[in-house]
Amino acid sequence: MMTVCLRYATDSMEAEDMIQDAFIKVFKYLGQFKFEGSFEGWIRRIVVNTAIRHLEKKKLKFSEIDESASVGPTVAASAYTDLGADDILKLINQLPTGYKLVFNLHVIEGFNHEEIAEMLNIQPGTSRSQLVKARKMLQEQIIQLQKIAV
Amino acid sequence: MENNHFDHFIREKMQDHESSMPAGLWDKVNPATNAPTGKVIKLHTLKNWGLSAILLMAGLGSSFVVADSKRYTIGEDGNIVVTGSNSTNVTQAVLVTETNTIITNTSNKVASLVKLPIVQLNETSKQLTISDKENSSNSNSNYNVFENETFTKFKAANTISFVRNNNLSNYKFSSKDYNKYLNDLKLSILCPGSNPNSDWHIEPFAGPIYGSKKVTNNTATTTYLQQKDSSESMRIGYAAGVNLAKPISEHFVLKTGVWVSQMNERFSYKTENEIKTTTVVTVRNIIRAPGDTLKISDTSSVQQIGYKNTVVGNRYKTLDIPVIIGYEFGKGSLKFGINAGVIFNMKHGFEGAVYDSSLTAININKETNNVYKTNIGLGLYAGFRIAKDINDKTQLFIEPHFRYNLSNMTTPNTSFNQKINVTGVNVGLRIKIKD
Numbered sequence: 001m002m003t004v005c006l007r008y009a010t011d012s013m014e015a016e017d018m019i020q021d022a023f024i025k026v027f028k029y030l031g032q033f034k035f036e037g038s039f040e041g042w043i044r045r046i047v048v049n050t051a052i053r054h055l056e057k058k059k060l061k062f063s064e065i066d067e068s069a070s071v072g073p074t075v076a077a078s079a080y081t082d083l084g085a086d087d088i089l090k091l092i093n094q095l096p097t098g099y100k101l102v103f104n105l106h107v108i109e110g111f112n113h114e115e116i117a118e119m120l121n122i123q124p125g126t127s128r129s130q131l132v133k134a135r136k137m138l139q140e141q142i143i144q145l146q147k148i149a150v
Numbered sequence: 151m152e153n154n155h156f157d158h159f160i161r162e163k164m165q166d167h168e169s170s171m172p173a174g175l176w177d178k179v180n181p182a183t184n185a186p187t188g189k190v191i192k193l194h195t196l197k198n199w200g201l202s203a204i205l206l207m208a209g210l211g212s213s214f215v216v217a218d219s220k221r222y223t224i225g226e227d228g229n230i231v232v233t234g235s236n237s238t239n240v241t242q243a244v245l246v247t248e249t250n251t252i253i254t255n256t257s258n259k260v261a262s263l264v265k266l267p268i269v270q271l272n273e274t275s276k277q278l279t280i281s282d283k284e285n286s287s288n289s290n291s292n293y294n295v296f297e298n299e300t301f302t303k304f305k306a307a308n309t310i311s312f313v314r315n316n317n318l319s320n321y322k323f324s325s326k327d328y329n330k331y332l333n334d335l336k337l338s339i340l341c342p343g344s345n346p347n348s349d350w351h352i353e354p355f356a357g358p359i360y361g362s363k364k365v366t367n368n369t370a371t372t373t374y375l376q377q378k379d380s381s382e383s384m385r386i387g388y389a390a391g392v393n394l395a396k397p398i399s400e401h402f403v404l405k406t407g408v409w410v411s412q413m414n415e416r417f418s419y420k421t422e423n424e425i426k427t428t429t430v431v432t433v434r435n436i437i438r439a440p441g442d443t444l445k446i447s448d449t450s451s452v453q454q455i456g457y458k459n460t461v462v463g464n465r466y467k468t469l470d471i472p473v474i475i476g477y478e479f480g481k482g483s484l485k486f487g488i489n490a491g492v493i494f495n496m497k498h499g500f501e502g503a504v505y506d507s508s509l510t511a512i513n514i515n516k517e518t519n520n521v522y523k524t525n526i527g528l529g530l531y532a533g534f535r536i537a538k539d540i541n542d543k544t545q546l547f548i549e550p551h552f553r554y555n556l557s558n559m560t561t562p563n564t565s566f567n568q569k570i571n572v573t574g575v576n577v578g579l580r581i582k583i584k585d
Contacts, residue, residue, distance in 0.1 A: 002169040019171070085167035088160060107157045108164050135153060138160075 001047050007092055007104050008051035022050040048109055052119060055101060083142070091141050099134030102127050107135075353393035353407070355549070355578025358386050361413040361466070361570040370507075370565035377509055378566065382464070385414040389574055393474070405474040409493070413570060415464035417503050419511040426454040460511070464502025466522075466559070466570065470495050472531060480537075485545070487535035493553060498526045507565060521564050527557040537580065545580040 002019055009015035025046050033042050083091075092100055101120065105111045106127070111119070113127040120127070361384045367375055391409035398404050429451045436444040474491030500522040503511045514521060533551030540546055553572040560568045 002171050003164070003167045006169055007164070083163070085163045088163050089167065092164075107160050110161075135156065139156065 001043060003089070004044060004047045005051055006089060007108065008048075008055060008101065010093070010097065014054065018051045018054050019047065021054070022047040025050060044109075048105070049119075052101070055097060056120075083145075087145075091138055091145075094141065095134050095137055099130050099137060102130035103134035103138070106131050349397055350583050351393075351395040351397075351403075351580045352583050353395055353405070353547075353578050353580045354391075355393070355547075355576040356388065356390035357549075357574055357576040357578075359389045359411055359413065359572050359574030360384060360386055361415075361572050363415075364569045364571070366567045368560075368565050368567050374505065374507070374509060375566060378505055381417055381419050381505070383416050384570075385416050385463075387411065387413040387466075389572075389576065391470075393472070395476075395580065401477050401479055403476040403478055403487070405472070405476060405489070405491070407472060409468075409470040409472060411468045411470070411572070413466040413468075413572065415466070415502065417462045417464045417511075418459060419462075419503070419505070420457050420459055421511070422457045424456055424458040426456070428452040428454070462503040462511070462513075464500070464504075467497075467499040467501075468495055468526070469497040470529070474531060476535070478535070478537075483539035485535075485537040485539070487537065487547075487549075489531070489533040489535060489549070489551070491531050493529035493531050495526045495529065498522065498524055498559065520561060522559050522568075523561055526555055526559045529553050529555040533576070540579075543582040547576075547578055547580055549576040549578075550574075551576060 001022065002015065005015035005018040005022070006012065009018055022043075026043055029046070033039065092103065095103060102116060105116045105119065106113065113124040113131075116122075116127040117124040363382070363384055365375065365378065370378075389409060389411035391407055393405045393407035395403050395405045429449065432448040432450070434446040434448070436446065438444060470493045472491055472493045474489050476487045476489040478485055478487035480486045499516055500519050501515050503513050504521055506512050531551060531553050533549045535547050535549040537545045537547035551574055553574075555569055555571060558567045558569050560566060
């Protein structure tokens with residue numbers, strides 16, 4: 001769960017605040033867990049929601065971009081298969097907050113754009129465009145890393 | 151396609167990635183932090199008793215569960231958490247340690263369960279007992295276990311049950327964290343509301359009441375009863391008191407306390423042949439010559455014979471001890487309750503006026519009262535409560551109620567029988583005084 005928070009937070013201090021708030025909510029609403037699904041999934045959802053609420057306080061701005069102009073560079077699988085989870089976490093953390101949020105929710109948490117739009121109070125198109133740009137930026141960073149490694 | 155592969159790669163890498171929790175996090179979120187220190191000390195004592203050694207015996211990868219599978223489960227990172235925190239009815243917490251080796255290599259094989267050391271903590275007596283290792287394979291010999299499936303053992307009362315971990319997700323933790331488990335144990339016991347049976351509440355309340363009077367004839371004449379009926383009318387009174395409430399199960403609460411009440415009655419009567427005497431003094435001055443004045447005062451009296459209306463406020467006062475059982479239910483901060491029970495009257499007093507047999511109003515006080523009993527015996531109580539949580543320890547409640555008195559409030563020698571049943575609304579607070 002700490003990893004989840006670290007993926008959303010801008011720094012470890014903020015992640016700690018998130019995880020603390022999240023677990024306080026877990027204890028507070030424990031009685032509402034119905035044993036109908038995974039307990040871990042239930043906690044994870046609370047953690048993610050708490051992280052989003054934290055970020056919302058910063059008054060996130062999702063700038064629209066032209067989707068057609070934002071097709072990312074294709075990166076060969078061999079370029080990133082050697083990356084470890086910690087490396088990826090660092091790369092994700094370097095994304096702008098809006099990109100990072102949508103990327104996390106879509107790629108890692110598995111929410112679709114309509115769900116993300118509802119959660120973040122944005123348009124589904126905005127979610128899609130943020131994802132495209134986030135993915136592009138990540139891939140560019142991976143290419144940069146590869147160049148450095150070579 | 152490349153994007154899908156990229157997304158899949160990121161998801162795979164990050165899904166199971168774990169980061170260490172910040173130091174001191176559990177202290178910040180642990181709801182037991184504000185618990186009475188006495189209990190905490192007690193649990194630290196448990197540590198001294200060597201619980202840590204027992205837990206270490208369980209070996210690496212041990213599972214650790216608190217009793218009652220419906221109430222407790224293991225949370226993320228081995229934290230023991232309490233579910234249904236307001237409805238727990240556990241009188242004995244049982245810790246079960248279990249090696250994480252209930253794994254078979256082939257599907258549908260019968261489980262071969264290892265011997266399990268059991269640590270029992272009696273929450274009432276705070277006594278820790280450690281039983282011998284228990285061979286559970288006998289009682290669970292036909293339990294089907296699938297490949298790589300792990301189980302968590304639950305023990306509640308005398309029943310041992312095994313629950314597939316995939317219902318709860320798999321939680322693994324090492325023995326090096328046993329100190330944290332001790333804290334979790336503390337949490338599971340002291341978590342607010344985790345065991346409402348140990349709670350005590352105090353309920354101060356007050357509210358208006360209104361009595362409905364029932365009068366039957368004993369030896370009185372019809373005229374007397376008619377005169378009494380036309381002279382008396384009930385007025386709003388009040389009730390106040392304090393209850394001590396103790397939850398006895400998930401929904402039931404037992405209450406007792408001290409109640410006082412005052413029912414008010416307006417008694418108006420007419421006294422005839424009332425004589426009102428008025429003295430009239432008439433002063434005249436006769437001036438006979440300058441400087442010669444004669445002052446004459448004539449005194450006379452006027453007597454008026456008629457009737458007089460008098461209004462007296464009668465007061466019926468009671469001191470009672472109730473024994474009430476309540477059934478409480480509801481979700482969230484809004485709760486409802488149905489209360490019923492018996493009220494034992496400790497003292498009953500009357501102050502005011504009544505007619506005597508000659509229809510003359512006579513004043514009665516505590517010393518001269520021979521009309522009303524000083525103890526009106528048993529009453530039955532029923533009420534419906536609506537309560538709203540104000541904070542963790544306090545509830546505001548409103549309770550419309552009805553009290554039915556079983557016996558008459560008049561003495562056997564009185565010419566009439568009188569009983570007053572009471573309807574009212576109590577408004578009060580329920581304050582948790584002991585966790």
